[in-house]
Amino acid sequence: MNITFEESTKTFHLQTGDTSYIMQLYKDGYLAHLYWGRRIRKSISSELLALKTRGSFSANPDNEDDSFSLDTLPQEFPAYGNTDFRVPAYEVQLENGTTITDLKFDSYNILKGKPALKGLPSTYVENDDEALTLEIVMFDSLIDLKVVLSYSIFDNHDAIIRSVRFINEGHTNLKLLRALSMSVDFNKGEYDFMHLSGSWARERHVERIALSSGNKSIESRRGASGHQQNPFIALLSKDATEEHGEVYGFSLVYSGNFLAQAEIDQYNTTRVSMGINPFGFSWLLEPGQTFQAPEVVMVYSCEGIGKMSRTYHKLYRTRLCRGKFRDTVRPVLVNNWEATYFDFNADKIEDIARVGKELGIELFVLDDGWFGKRDNDKTSLGDWVVDKNKLPKGLRDLASRVNKLDLQFGLWFEPEMVSPDSDLYRLHPDWCLHVPNRTRSQARTQLVLDLSRTDVCDYIIEAVSSVLKSAPISYVKWDMNRNMTEIGSSLLPAERQLETAHRYMLGLYSVMESITTSFPNVLFESCSGGGGRYDPGILFYMPQTWTSDDTDAVERLKIQYGTSLVYPTSTMGCHVSDIPNHQVGRNTSLKMRGDVAMSGNFGYELDLTKFSAEDKEQVKLQISLYKELRELIQHGDMYRLLSPFIGNETAWMFVSGDKTEAFISYFKVLAAVNGPVEKLNLRGLDPDMDYNVEGKDGFYGGDELMYSGLNIPELNGDYCSVTWRIKSV
Numbered sequence: 001m002n003i004t005f006e007e008s009t010k011t012f013h014l015q016t017g018d019t020s021y022i023m024q025l026y027k028d029g030y031l032a033h034l035y036w037g038r039r040i041r042k043s044i045s046s047e048l049l050a051l052k053t054r055g056s057f058s059a060n061p062d063n064e065d066d067s068f069s070l071d072t073l074p075q076e077f078p079a080y081g082n083t084d085f086r087v088p089a090y091e092v093q094l095e096n097g098t099t100i101t102d103l104k105f106d107s108y109n110i111l112k113g114k115p116a117l118k119g120l121p122s123t124y125v126e127n128d129d130e131a132l133t134l135e136i137v138m139f140d141s142l143i144d145l146k147v148v149l150s151y152s153i154f155d156n157h158d159a160i161i162r163s164v165r166f167i168n169e170g171h172t173n174l175k176l177l178r179a180l181s182m183s184v185d186f187n188k189g190e191y192d193f194m195h196l197s198g199s200w201a202r203e204r205h206v207e208r209i210a211l212s213s214g215n216k217s218i219e220s221r222r223g224a225s226g227h228q229q230n231p232f233i234a235l236l237s238k239d240a241t242e243e244h245g246e247v248y249g250f251s252l253v254y255s256g257n258f259l260a261q262a263e264i265d266q267y268n269t270t271r272v273s274m275g276i277n278p279f280g281f282s283w284l285l286e287p288g289q290t291f292q293a294p295e296v297v298m299v300y301s302c303e304g305i306g307k308m309s310r311t312y313h314k315l316y317r318t319r320l321c322r323g324k325f326r327d328t329v330r331p332v333l334v335n336n337w338e339a340t341y342f343d344f345n346a347d348k349i350e351d352i353a354r355v356g357k358e359l360g361i362e363l364f365v366l367d368d369g370w371f372g373k374r375d376n377d378k379t380s381l382g383d384w385v386v387d388k389n390k391l392p393k394g395l396r397d398l399a400s401r402v403n404k405l406d407l408q409f410g411l412w413f414e415p416e417m418v419s420p421d422s423d424l425y426r427l428h429p430d431w432c433l434h435v436p437n438r439t440r441s442q443a444r445t446q447l448v449l450d451l452s453r454t455d456v457c458d459y460i461i462e463a464v465s466s467v468l469k470s471a472p473i474s475y476v477k478w479d480m481n482r483n484m485t486e487i488g489s490s491l492l493p494a495e496r497q498l499e500t501a502h503r504y505m506l507g508l509y510s511v512m513e514s515i516t517t518s519f520p521n522v523l524f525e526s527c528s529g530g531g532g533r534y535d536p537g538i539l540f541y542m543p544q545t546w547t548s549d550d551t552d553a554v555e556r557l558k559i560q561y562g563t564s565l566v567y568p569t570s571t572m573g574c575h576v577s578d579i580p581n582h583q584v585g586r587n588t589s590l591k592m593r594g595d596v597a598m599s600g601n602f603g604y605e606l607d608l609t610k611f612s613a614e615d616k617e618q619v620k621l622q623i624s625l626y627k628e629l630r631e632l633i634q635h636g637d638m639y640r641l642l643s644p645f646i647g648n649e650t651a652w653m654f655v656s657g658d659k660t661e662a663f664i665s666y667f668k669v670l671a672a673v674n675g676p677v678e679k680l681n682l683r684g685l686d687p688d689m690d691y692n693v694e695g696k697d698g699f700y701g702g703d704e705l706m707y708s709g710l711n712i713p714e715l716n717g718d719y720c721s722v723t724w725r726i727k728s729v
Contacts, residue, residue: 001153003110003132012108012134014151015039016158019300021151023076023136024049027068029105031076031136031149033185036160037246038302049074054267059083072267074185077138077149077164079103086271087215087263090166091178091278092285094143099177103138103147110134114152114161119506121253121540122295123152123161123319130155130319144170150295157315163295168285175495176283180259180275181252181293189213189268190238194305195260196230196562201550201583203227203531204562206645208236211270217261219277223448223484223501224528225255225535232566233260234308235272242306242640243683249301249308250274251566253320254294255537256505257281280487282498297536305565306683310637313568317635320536321543321571323516325523329630330544330570330601331408332360332623333475337367338551338577339607342375345390350401355608357405359616360623363475363603364402365410370395372422378445381417382424384463395471403472410475410523411467415460416508417446417481424459431456433500435488443482451507452489452500461514468519478512478542480528505537512541525573525601531559534567544571544601551577551605553588553596554669554719557644560599561652569654570634574600576622578607588719590615594622595665595721599633599652602626629663629725632656636663639683648672655684659702660728662691666712667721679709686728694725 002015010025011034022035026049034048051067058071061083070084080088081100093099113128125131133152139145146167153160162182168174191211195218196204209216218229225231231252237245250272252258257277264270274296283291297315301308318326334356336349353364371387372380386394399409418425418432420442425432432447434440440447449456468476489500516524524542526533530549538545545567548559556574563572574597579587597603604619611619626633633654641651641664653664666680685691685702693700693710700710705726713722 001132001155003134003151003153005108005110012136013042014134014153014160016153016160018158018302019160021160022048025105026073027062030070030073031105031138033074033076036184036248037300074187074269075183077103077147077183078271086265087261087273088178089180089183089273089275090147090164090176092143092145092166093175093177095172101140101143101145103140103145106137106139106146108134108136115150117163117292117295119509120292120294121320121509121537122163123253123297123315124322125154125319143172143174144168145174154315154319157319158299158311159315160298161295162298164293166285166291166293168287168289171287173287174285176285176291177281178278179283179291179293180273180278182250182275182296182298183271183273184298186235186270186272189264189270191262191270192236192238192240193262194234194236194565196232196565198227200227200529200532201548202555203534203548203559204230204565205558206562206565206643211235211262211264213264213266215261215263217259219259219279220257221277221279223256223487223504224480224533225258225537226483227529227532230566231258231260231274231535233262233272233274234305234565235262235270236305241304243304245304247301247305247308248272249299249312249566251297251299251312251536252294253297253536253540254505255508255533255535257501276502280498280501283502284495284499294537306639309565309640312566313638316536316539316566317568317570321539322541323543324520325543327635329634330523331362331475332626333363333365333410333603334361334608335365335367335477335575335603335605338582338605342369344369346393346398346401349398350405351609352607353402353405353407355611355616356604357407359608359619360627361407361604363408363410365412365475365477366398367412367477368414368479370411379419379421381414381419381446382422382449384413384415384467395467395473399471399473408474409472410477411473412477412479413464413467414479414481415464415511416449416451418449419446421445430490433484433487433489433504435486438486441485443485446482448482448484450489450500450504451511452503453491453507457507457511460511464515465518468515468522473522475523475525477525477527477546480533483532509537509541512538516541531563534563539567539571544573546573547600550583551575552581552584552586553593554586555584556596557650557667557669560596561640561644561650564638564640564652569600569638572600573603574598575603575605577605586719590618592667592719592721594619595723596667598622598626598629599665601634602630632661632663637684641680641683642666644669651680653682653684659684659686659689662726664710664724664726665721666723668715670718671716671720678712680712681709682706689728691726692729694727699729700726
């Protein structure tokens with residue numbers, strides 16, 4: 001890694017292992033974007049920036065140079081209105097109501113390490129030798145606005161991390177109307193646009209479309225990153241595949257409302273920008289105050305989508321996730337939700353746990369229904385007190401009974417919500433998000449607590465901490481089951497009401513920081529109706545996420561495949577559930593359900609006491625195999641082999657860092673008659689190594705397995721799977 005500034009050409013050059021990112025100070029201090037792509041040794045600025053005279057509809061700020069217009073200059077952090085008509089990265093309103101700004105270069109600083117972002121999650125270093133950071137200070141002298149553009153690069157991760165902070169150094173108020181985290185101008189428009197789309201129980205499906213003239217955007221206005229769109233996009237060259245072609249990835253480390261977009265202008269250039277959604281957002285920046293925007297992790301790959309994914313996986317697994325469980329394998333668990341829903345008692349829970357222990361399970365998780373008067377989803381959220389009707393001897397007694405079986409004990413919470421039928425709401429009706437004289441709309445019979453308020457945050461910290469101190473709890477499932485409506489806070493003045501959604505996120509992050517650091521031996525898993533807040537921001541506090549409420553093995557193929565575009569396997573919660581599946585009613589084999597769920601943090605979500613003797617033996621084998629493989633699956637390199645979005649088959653594999661071991665999973669959804677003899681071409685192996693394929697005689701070269709392929713056995717019936725375990729010899 002290296003960051004240099006060439007004085008003679010006014011050029012900044014950032015170099016990672018495989019990537020160069022180059023900028024230049026142009027004219028009176030405008031920051032131009034020159035290049036981002038495959039690493040080059042040095043920049044030739046005269047070749048990287050080429051401008052020409054356009055028509056009168058691209059205005060010229062320099063009347064003596066008609067080739068210079070901000071409407072055509074590739075820029076690093078553009079504004080609107082000062083001759084640039086394209087999508088801006090920021091917009092500031094002055095006290096006189098106008099929004100014209102003009103940032104010019106002021107100074108720069110190159111420092112070792114990577115500073116943390118105040119109040120926000122971010123990638124990090126464990127020592128300053130791991131990274132370099134370039135800070136470029138831009139300044140508008142008319143309004144005394146300082147904007148610091150931050151670029152960090154890692155020694156062992158081929159990524160560029162960008163963020164922005166705004167500082168009001170003047171004597172009058174400024175109002176941020178738009179404060180995106182990054183913008184990049186590309187000199188052509190022939191790209192495909194990839195993103196992850198879906199809904200509840202159908203999260204993160206891969207979509208790829210060709211960009212055309214105009215704006216393609218994805219966003220959330222829900223107060224959370226959401227099931228519908230994930231805060232990730234990528235630009236792909238037309239020939240890009242898993243293994244080949246150019247890919248530019250953009251991932252926002254934020255959990256609230258976001259915007260990600262690509263605009264192709266009249267000259268067939270592309271502007272990509274990403275950050276907090278300007279919709280429903282403003283921020284009053286008083287003199288002396290600073291606003292910090294979240295960071296965007298940008299990854300370039302010249303070897304296809306797969307290399308981009310593995311770059312994200314390694315970075316997020318090792319320098320975004322934190323704490324004790326970052327590097328340790330995760331326990332095999334059983335969750336009682338689909339087994340009992342709200343109808344359980346201590347004896348029933350102990351029965352499930354006892355069978356789990358016999359099968360090799362390591363952790364029992366008690367889901368919703370243990371607190372208040374929670375016999376359904378219409379009451380008691382916010383009242384984090386044990387329901388003595390179900391658990392007359394309390395959580396400590398139940399946890400002790402589970403612990404005596406040599407199982408850990410885990411618990412479900414939904415701390416951000418409140419039920420109108422709760423003691424908390426009756427005592428503090430103003431503690432929820434609401435707007436005066438408007439309906440307080442409910443979803444799942446609940447309201448959203450106003451985490452922009454410190455008193456609400458303090459209550460959540462105290463209530464959750466009190467429960468965690470009351471019993472030997474080693475795991476928490478942190479749920480969030482509705483999005484925001486009537487977004488307003490009773491404590492904020494009128495001019496700050498549009499800050500509520502972002503202040504909520506800052507409050508949530510402070511709550512999560514407090515609780516997770518106070519209980520470092522508790523494994524926290526985030527959830528939002530499954531994957532409704534599966535984003536890098538939450539992973540900073542909680543190293544795994546419940547991937548989806550849809551546990552059907554067939555549906556999970558697309559969900560887990562799409563999730564893997566950005567997020568490592570170690571972050572995915574994946575469970576075997578009952579059949580007919582509770583979401584889609586499908587009957588799939590226990591083998592296929594197990595094989596799919598093994599591609600993540602493995603567990604079961606059903607009534608183990610109802611298993612037949614034959615099923616129990618199969619589950620024992622599944623758990624035993626997973627325990628042997630989980631280090632490889634959770635921390636190895638993932639290669640996607642066949643896409644469920646293209647055909648009837650899906651396949652992926654996990655390879656150890658030294659390439660001596662791999663685990664391959666293949667799935668066929670529907671049976672086909674009289675088909676060809678099929679082979680599966682593996683990836684990521686060492687072509688010069690020989691491998692033993694478990695269950696097969698002889699040895700196979702890594703080159704043979706990758707280039708010729710592995711024969712797929714004939715599979716009969718729908719919903720079939722097969723796995724292979726290979727080791728070097």
